[in-house]
Amino acid sequence: MKADVKAVYEAMSKEEASRYAFVEMNIKNWDYFNAAYGMETGNEVLEEITKTLENFLTNQGYWQRTYRETYHFLFYVRRLRIKNWMIKCWILF
DSSP: OBOOHHHHHHHSOHHHHTTEEEEEEEOTTHHHHHHHHOHHHHHHHHHHHHHHHHHHHTTTEEEEEEETTEEEEEEEOOHHHHHHHHHHHHHHO
């Protein structure tokens, strides 16, 4: 769910917050990517990343795009699901 991740986290009890993981994801060399492939392609990439986060975090977390190439997300920790998702992300990028 799209939300103000910091506000959601601060509203949680300490016990509830301990069950969540906070992640900051920044796409390195974003300016170079846009210069090399164009803003249109860059926007398509950001749309795909946003869709992926929305799908992954449905009913289990929150996400926020805090800057053009930076995302914050907070999600309920489930070891197997995290491992599988991280492997998929690594393969994509």
